[in-house]
Amino acid sequence: MLGVGALIAAWVSWATYVNLPTSSAQWRLPLALQIVPALFLTGLIMLFPESPRWLIDHGKTEEGHRILAKLHAHGNLNDPFVLAEYEQIQQSITYEHEHEAKSYMELFRSKTAFRRLLIACALQGSIQMTGVSAIQYFSPTIYGQIGIPPNDTLKYQGINSIIALIAQFCTILFIDKTGRRWPLILGNLGNMVTFIIATILLAKFPPGVSTNTGAQWGFIIMTWLYNFSFSCTCGPLSWIIPAEIFDTRTRSKGVSLATMTSFAFNTLIGQVTPIAMKNIGWKYYYLFVICNLTNALFFWAVLPETARRPLEEMNALFEQAPWVVVGHSKDSYQPRDLEHLQHEIVETKRASHDEGVVR
Numbered sequence: 001m002l003g004v005g006a007l008i009a010a011w012v013s014w015a016t017y018v019n020l021p022t023s024s025a026q027w028r029l030p031l032a033l034q035i036v037p038a039l040f041l042t043g044l045i046m047l048f049p050e051s052p053r054w055l056i057d058h059g060k061t062e063e064g065h066r067i068l069a070k071l072h073a074h075g076n077l078n079d080p081f082v083l084a085e086y087e088q089i090q091q092s093i094t095y096e097h098e099h100e101a102k103s104y105m106e107l108f109r110s111k112t113a114f115r116r117l118l119i120a121c122a123l124q125g126s127i128q129m130t131g132v133s134a135i136q137y138f139s140p141t142i143y144g145q146i147g148i149p150p151n152d153t154l155k156y157q158g159i160n161s162i163i164a165l166i167a168q169f170c171t172i173l174f175i176d177k178t179g180r181r182w183p184l185i186l187g188n189l190g191n192m193v194t195f196i197i198a199t200i201l202l203a204k205f206p207p208g209v210s211t212n213t214g215a216q217w218g219f220i221i222m223t224w225l226y227n228f229s230f231s232c233t234c235g236p237l238s239w240i241i242p243a244e245i246f247d248t249r250t251r252s253k254g255v256s257l258a259t260m261t262s263f264a265f266n267t268l269i270g271q272v273t274p275i276a277m278k279n280i281g282w283k284y285y286y287l288f289v290i291c292n293l294t295n296a297l298f299f300w301a302v303l304p305e306t307a308r309r310p311l312e313e314m315n316a317l318f319e320q321a322p323w324v325v326v327g328h329s330k331d332s333y334q335p336r337d338l339e340h341l342q343h344e345i346v347e348t349k350r351a352s353h354d355e356g357v358v359r
Contacts, residue, residue: 003165003231005037010161014154053248053311056086057093064089080345085310092312096249104253112318113250119303120242120258123184126295127238128265130191131288132230134273135223141277145202146219156220160227167231179307180241185296187233192292194226195285202282234295238262245306247314305330 012030020026049071055064065077065086073079107113135142143153175183198219205215246254276284304321306314316335322328 003161003168007158007161007165008033010154010158014151014158017154018151052086053089053093056089057248061090080349083345085312088310088312092248095315096247104257107250107253107257112315113246113254115318115323116245116250116314117254117257120245120254121261122298123238123241124258124262125265126188126291126298127234128262128269129288129291130188130230130234130295131195131226131285131292132235133266133269134288135226137270138273138277141274143219145277145282146205146216148216148220156223160224163224163228164231164235167228168236170232171236175236175240176307179305180237181299181303181305183233184237184241184303185300187229187237188292188296188299190229191226191234192289192296194222194229195289195292198222198226199282199285199289202285206281241303241306244309244311245314245318247311251311301326304333309334 009030012033016026016029020029049067050063052064052068052071055061055067065082066075068086068089069075069077069079069082072085073082076082107117139157140150140153143156144150148156201215201219201222205212242255242258243251273284276287301324304317304325306317309317313335317333320333320335322333
């Protein structure tokens with residue numbers, strides 16, 4: 001949905017820039033249209049089911065069980081997966097009440113909580129250092145460095161937003177099959193390659209010296225490829241991973257610090273980019289080449305695979321996984337509590353059924 005919003009914003013901005021060059025509606029209209037999805041969300045949020053964990057935590061166990069069944073088994077209250085997760089949630093809530101995080105400082109006192117906080121904050125900060133915000137905020141200036149005019153830039157960015165939406169749809173389809181770890185690593189490496197080529201083009205064909213249509217199209221295609229790489233991997237994962245690695249008692253505090261880190265780095269890039277582009281030009285992009293490489297190396301070294309693990313198993317995962325996961329098989333440290341519970345429930349039901357048949 002971020003991609004849908006970006007798509008609409010890009011084409012509305014292009015249309016108002018081209019068709020309303022002398023009117024304040026050029027910028028007022030794009031701002032005003034943001035009210036529409038906000039009102040839409042306000043209405044639809046009333047239809048959201050309550051969190052099963054919240055309901056069970058507040059004594060509404062039957063309703064929590066019912067919503068779990070609705071979400072996972074078309075309303076079947078006796079589904080083995082639903083029963084296993086229901087039992088796991090109850091055990092987790094009991095533990096959390098005994099060890100509940102009362103302040104942000106508890107994220108720094110526990111080794112496993114701090115490790116998760118470090119990964120989440122590093123991930124959100126690293127995303128800004130891929131160069132995405134620099135491209136989004138200053139695309140007319142960036143494209144202008146290779147001689148592309150602003151009205152064409154906004155059009156190409158509109159096409160970019162379509163590419164991003166396709167990439168994000170690919171994430172929806174494949175992210176639980178591919179996992180989190182390797183898409184993040186390979187996505188950063190893909191970003192790096194596109195930035196290397198774009199930097200070479202900017203260095204070889206500066207504006208005003210010579211106009212090279214081939215170089216301009218090469219640069220445009222590299223930004224499109226970068227956007228696909230980023231939107232298919234790093235962008236969505238920067239929100240998926242922080243939301244799933246914390247347990248219930250620390251998630252709100254951990255995710256809030258990670259999000260703050262994202263906007264801190266976002267502000268940094270927003271303030272530095274125009275100054276850097278004015279003073280050092282294309283050499284500024286060395287920063288993003290290096291950061292994409294170091295991002296890939298860092299997460300290759302420290303990020304364990306978290307896909308297909310319920311929230312209740314994250315404590316065990318980060319207690320058992322080594323800080324440097326390179327050289328370790330994920331099967332050697334990933335818990336399998338949910339599968340074991342599900343197997344036990346299936347076996348118990350099968351035994352009860354067999355006993356009934358015998359009788």
